[in-house]
Amino acid sequence: MxxxxxxxxxxxxxxxxxxxIFSSAISHLTAQDIETVVQIGHSHILGLEFSPDDKAIATIGGEGSIKLWNVESGQEYRTFEGDGSVDFSKDGKYIAMGSRYFKAYVHDIQTGERAFEFEHQNDVPYISSVQFSESGRYLATAARGAANMWDLTKSQLIHAFYDPAIYVVNLKFSPDKKSLAGSGAEGSVIVWDWMSGERRHLFVTDSALTSITFSPDNRYLAGLTNAGMLYVWSLETDQPVHTISMAASPIKAFTYSPNGEYLVTVNAANKIHFWDSQSGNRTATELDNGFAGSAIRFSNSGEYFAIGGDGVSLWHASDNRLVRRFISQVKVVEAIAFNPKMPYIAIGGRKGARIWNLKTAQLMTSLDIATGYIYTMAFSSDGKMLAIGETDGNITLWDWKTGKQIRALTGHSNGIYSLSFSPDGKMLASGSADNTVRIWNPDNGQQIHLFDEYDGGIFAVRISPDGKLMGTAGKHGSVRVWDIKDHLPLLSLNLPQNESLYAIDFSSDSKEFAYGNAHGQVDIWDIQYGEKPTIIQTDRIWITSLHFSSDGKRLLISTGDGRCMIYNRSTGETIISGEKQPQTLTAASVSGDGKYMAIGGWDGKAKIHDTTTGDQIASLVAIGEKDYISITSDFHYQASKNAHKGVAFRVDNKLYPFEQFDLRLNRPDVVVETLGYGSPELVKAYHQAYKKRLRKMNFTEEMLGSDFHLPEISLHSSKIPLTTTNKQLKFQLRAVDNLYNLDRLHVYVNDVPIYGSSGLDLRSRNTQSIVEQIELTLSNGRNKIQFSVVNQRGAESLRETFETVYTGTQAxxxxxxxxxxxxxxxxxxxxxxxxxxxxxxxxxxxxxxxxxxxxxxxxxxxxxxxxxxxxxxxxxxxxxxxxxxxxxxxxxxxxxxxxxxxxxxxxxxxxxxxxxxxxxxxxxxxxxxxxxxxxxxxxxxxxxxxxxxxxxxxxxxxxxxxxxxxxxxxxxxxxxxxxxxxxxxxxxxxxxxxxxxxxxxxxxxxxxxxxxxxxxxxxxxxxxxxxxxxxxxxxxxxQKSADSNGDGQIVVSELRDFVTAQVKTLTGGKQTPTSRQENLEFDFRVN
CATH class of the missing domain: 3.40.50.1460 (Rossmann fold)
Incomplete structure (x- = not known):
């Protein structure tokens, strides 16, 4: 220039x-009363149900969790451990769910606490179906082969339904509440009188049934097979009346419309179809759902229907309009690796790996993998190189600091499940689904040796701390310990259970070798003498990882049900037995200093546990492609600036947007201090920045920590519609303060103040309560409407929030x-x-x-x-x-x-x-x-x-x-x-x-x-x-240079980001544009 x-x-x-001057709505609540809810959704949704009042949707995730979503906002607000099935009691007070661990659970929705649990006494742990009776007194549960009826008032079993003709998987009560239908894995459906247990009907197909339901008039029963065939039987004649199928694309889910006029289906091609329930013929209506659905349900009012799959899509039933999508942005954690020399951790899964700096608790960089999933990762012993194993058999070596790939190691023909560097960094061992183990020279990429004596995939490899031995384990119960130099087996086992093994480790002195099996048992072998002196029995769930502590006195174990445990190596006694997590674990790693164990799984979180106490201290979560949140166990967090849509807060079972409590809980200083790797100077700097923010908002730390009196405000009119074609919206607000007069009222639409930044003046009314009629014009599309009231002491109420979508004529x-x-x-x-x-x-x-x-x-x-x-x-x-x-x-x-x-x-x-x-x-x-x-x-x-x-x-x-x-x-x-x-x-x-x-x-x-x-x-x-x-x-x-996503439209945030980077580059860093003020809701087009 x-x-x-x-x-x-x-x-x-x-x-x-x-x-x-900003009067923030800070509650008198303590931090313990406010829970931070990270919006990550599920890996995949297998089922869903509406709550009786239609204000919530419960979803079943493939990762082993049940989530509650607020229908108005599309945000998740509570997560339970559960699987298979979910149902609400008719009074809306309880939610029941199955599990993978022999038990069915019933939770109080208001508190989230577990109210009841019932255990099936059989050999199959998976509880696949739960159903409340109409009164809510009884709960029907099904595990493979058995259906039970429980009395909740007595917490006891009252009926056990068994029939040799069926291996029960799914249950459904009839609309008249007299019958209970059960479908089986072999394709049969039985309808019982649920009070007597007497069989009323038996229907048979040639394929396993994935779901069943009664018609609203109780005349028909419909069932969908795993082959995509939908059968409809008459309960009056016991005869089939319709068989519905789509040869080109199998039906994946179905339901009856509330009036019984239609059967509504969604298929593997993402299409929604409507079938006349009387004739079985398909109507002309076809909708594109955007993703293949695994479940479909109508709301109890019949106003909406929802489809679950890769997310949730909510549709307006009367005119088949899409209302909104509940986005699942979880990134399944498939691999975790701590850097052995530096406070960094790599977390990998679909599309690539993310490197986190534990000194700052921030996401540092991403390594993009074009081929698909990462299964495993390992840092070199000096911490400078990261090896990544992929699903297609590729192994890539990376300079993780620069994000550049060093080289690729080729030779495997199938997915890489495990990697291990030797202590001197001169060897890299890889175990693959192609039934081989290979030793590589990471410096030149050449293969040193091939071990192909296996008849199944290798899920775990580990080079011993002295670099002389290599342990392997995998499919068909195969366990080996090899002398690396001579390529000879020192220990060779084929377990009688013929089971897959995923977890092995050597003691720090390389004298002992341990492996964990699918039944929760860890065997520790003395390698020199071939003796098995110690057996540690955990429980019935498989061992996913195990690590000797550096002093050899403890074993750190993670299990498939999400538990992180610590055992005394010598006695086998439990030192710490961690709580189960609502997820399936897929990865674990121990930090180089031995302080922490990180576990990750299908819920997308890498959870950091203290290896001394077993307590979880923090979680690291990637949101979208670039954003992140690091959150402590007491709900303080640090997040990237654009991660605000990934954060919400729950208070007394009510969801609040991130800006409500962000001032209190967004504490990078607390997060960095909790992880313990950041310098005292950095913690102090972060704390000073936090205090600066408080002063900017006219608050102090003392004010946030005190019992701060607030006025209250609430919606005083009938329910606000989720969608409307009326451009004008009218509603009433009621505000009250029992100590001070009210000063002003704020109403926002998409963060824009309707009455200007000063709000509606109430001071002149000289009152402590109002009922105010509000009329506003809606914006096209989504409208996030918020309101709050400020008293004459300057305290602002909690902001009430609701959403509605304007779908009418848009000029x-x-x-x-x-x-x-x-x-x-x-x-x-x-x-x-x-x-x-x-x-x-x-x-x-x-x-x-x-x-x-x-x-x-x-x-x-x-x-x-x-x-x-x-x-x-x-x-x-x-x-x-x-x-x-x-x-x-x-x-x-x-x-x-x-x-x-x-x-x-x-x-x-x-x-x-x-x-x-x-x-x-x-x-x-x-x-x-x-x-x-x-x-x-x-x-x-x-x-x-x-x-x-x-x-x-x-x-x-x-x-x-x-x-x-x-x-x-x-x-x-x-x-x-x-x-x-x-x-x-x-x-x-x-x-x-x-x-x-x-x-x-x-x-x-x-x-x-x-x-x-x-x-x-x-x-x-x-x-x-x-x-x-x-x-x-x-x-x-x-030049459309600001169009970062290439969609042809430039929105404000894209322009801001481009201009900031461009100006900084052109001026050599002397000038950096800033966002003096931001609207976090409105990201509109400017070109």
Missing amino acids: KSRKHFNRCAIAILAALTI PADLYLVTIGVSQYQDERFNLEYAAKDAIDLETLLSGNSGTFQNIYPIKLLNSEATLENVLNVKKNLSKSRVDDVVVLFFAGHGLLDADLNYYLATTDIDFRNPAENGLPYEMLEGLLDGIPARKKLMMIDACHSGEVDRDETILAAKTNIVDNNVKVRSFRGLEVIGLKKKVGLSNSFQLMQNLFANLNRGSGAMVISAAGGEEFAYEGQGVANGVFTHSVLVGIQ
């Missing part, structure tokens, strides 16, 4: 940040484009070269979007036109906008601070020595967007110091000439930022705060992107013929 003439976009009075939006550019000032010493051109160029570019907007209304103020009066008059035009219109407000020119660090934009006639004279305060500029009808609002400022300034740390002094490479600032008397009072590492605490935390201040509801940080200049130069910030905006939109 070298040229003969360069200017800073700042006058000599310096930048200031607006002091933001095209208009664009209101306001561009202000000032290059020429009355004080000519401060003239700029490109500011006016910036405004002209942006208007020209965006005015060409006639295909995106119905009308474009440009308002341009250049140079002498840019007076304070003219700028403020712009609001008259913006007030004519409609709720779905887009407003873009752009300013290019000087940015100024006065001696009190108040920030001004330079109008053409500003007094540079006294910015308050004719200057445009930042508050007034944003005020143009406050309270106008349009909700999609973007403000961009290309001026010096347009980001917020830290009033605590900024030092002002007399202004002098500055020449910084290609940038010159003219000399005059004024103030300049000469530095910061203190630095923390590479950033001050203010910058650290901006990097760590999302901005909770809603202000006008606009997104505000500033060209430079609070202590930075904004540059312009002939090399780009614009301000660097404006140049980046123009390039991002015109």
Whole structure:
């Protein structure tokens, strides 16, 4: 950007940040009352049910958990250990579920506590079906081959249904509550009188049935086979009446419509079909569900139906409109590896591996794998190299710090299940599903030796700590210990159970070798003498990993049911028996210092356990492709700034959005201190950034920790519809405070304040309670509506939230484009070269979007036109906008601070020595967007110091000439930022705060992107013929460089991210745009 003439976009009075007064809704609740719920969903949904009031959906995940979802918001709010089946009691107080561990569970929905559990006394642990009776007193359960009826009031078995004609898998009560149907794995269906146990009907198919249900009128019974055939039998004639199938794409799930008129199916091609229940003929209606469904249910009101599979899709039944999707973004953890030398951990699964820095508790980098799943990973002994084993048989070696692949090892013909480096790093052992073990030289990629004496896949390999031995285990009960040098077996076992083995380890002195079997037993062998001196019996669940402690005195064991346990190696006694986790475990690793054991599985979490106590101290969760959350056991967390949609809070069984308690629980300092790898200086820096955030929001740590009295607010009208075609929405709110008068009411739609940032004034009413009628215009599509009340002491209630989707007629939006550019000032010493051109160029570019907007209304103020009066008059035009219109407000020119660090934009006639004279305060500029009808609002400022300034740390002094490479600032008397009072590492605490935390201040509801940080200049130069910030905006939109996902549309967040990176690159890091204010809900299109 070298040229003969360069200017800073700042006058000599310096930048200031607006002091933001924000009364956050902080509860009097303690941290123990608030639970952080990470929104990750399931690996795959196998079944679902609506709650009796239709406010919740329960889903069954393939990972072994049951989740409750809020229907209005589409967010999960509670997770249970469970599997196979789920059912609600008719009063909505309890939820029952099956499990993989011989037991059926009943939980209190309000508290989440387990109220009952019932155990089947058989050899098959899987409880596949549960059903409440109409009264809720009885619970029917099924395990393979047996169906039981339990009396909940007495907690005892009252009936055991057994019939030689059926091996019971599924159960269903009839609508008249007199019959209980059970289907079996062999294809039979029996209907019993559930009180007497007498058989009433028997139907037979030639294939196993996956689900059954009665017609609403109790005349028919329908069953779906695993081959995709849907059978319908008459309960009056005991004869089949319909057989429905789709040859091209099997039916995966079905249900009756509430009136019994239709059978609704979803098939493997993601299509939803409706079949006339009387004729069995398919109707013309076909819907695309977007994913193959495994379950389908109607709501109890019949208003909606939901389909579960790779997520949940909620459909409006009357007109077959998609209402919303509940997204499952869980990334199954298939492999975990601690770095043995450094505090890093690799977590792998589908598509790649993620490297976490445990010093900062942050996701550091991702290693993308094009071929599919990662099964196993291992760090080299020096910690510099990461080996990854993939499902296709490839082994890749990575420089994990740079993210670059070093080389690939080829030779295996099937998936790699296990990897192990030798202590000197000169050998890498690999076990594969191709029935071989191979030893590699990782330095050149050459194969050293092939072990092919196996008749089954190898699930575990381990090189001993002395590097002389190699242990292997795998399919068909095969266990071997090899002398690596001579390639001879020292120990060879073929277990009689012919079972698969997944867990092996050597003691630290390499003298003992242990393996765990599928029955929870660990055998420890003395290798020298071939003796088996110790057997440790855990329980009936298979051992997924085991590790000797470094001193050899303990065994760290994880089991398939998600339990992490510690045993005395010598006596076999239990030291720590961890609680079961609601997941299936697939991976485990112990840290190099022996402090922690990490376990991971189908729920997508890597859970860090203290190896001394067995306690879980933290979880690491990847959200989407780039974001993450690290969360402690007491629900404090650190999250990437864009992970807010992956976080919610539960209080008393009610779900609140992340901004409600983020100020209290988003504590990077607590997370880093808990993990124990971060330096004291880093913990202190994070804590200072947190305190800075509190001060910015007008709170202190003491206020958050105290019993803080709050007013209360609630919806006082009937249920808000999930979808509506009415553009106007009316509802009543009731607010009350039993101590203080009410001051103001806030109502937000998608984080935009309907009554402006100040809210609706209640002070003049002089009252402690109100019932207020609210009428608002809905935005097109999704509307997140929130409301709260503030008392005259400044305390804000918890924000109540509901959502509705407007699906009516949607008129095209208009664009209101306001561009202000000032290059020429009355004080000519401060003239700029490109500011006016910036405004002209942006208007020209965006005015060409006639295909995106119905009308474009440009308002341009250049140079002498840019007076304070003219700028403020712009609001008259913006007030004519409609709720779905887009407003873009752009300013290019000087940015100024006065001696009190108040920030001004330079109008053409500003007094540079006294910015308050004719200057445009930042508050007034944003005020143009406050309270106008349009909700999609973007403000961009290309001026010096347009980001917020830290009033605590900024030092002002007399202004002098500055020449910084290609940038010159003219000399005059004024103030300049000469530095910061203190630095923390590479950033001050203010910058650290901006990097760590999302901005909770809603202000006008606009997104505000500033060209430079609070202590930075904004540059312009002939090399780009614009301000660097404006140049980046123009390039991002015109050349579509900001379209990061390639969908042809550029939304605000994409533009922000592109411009931030581009400006930083073009200025060599001297200028970094910031988001002075963010709207976390509205990410709208700008091109």
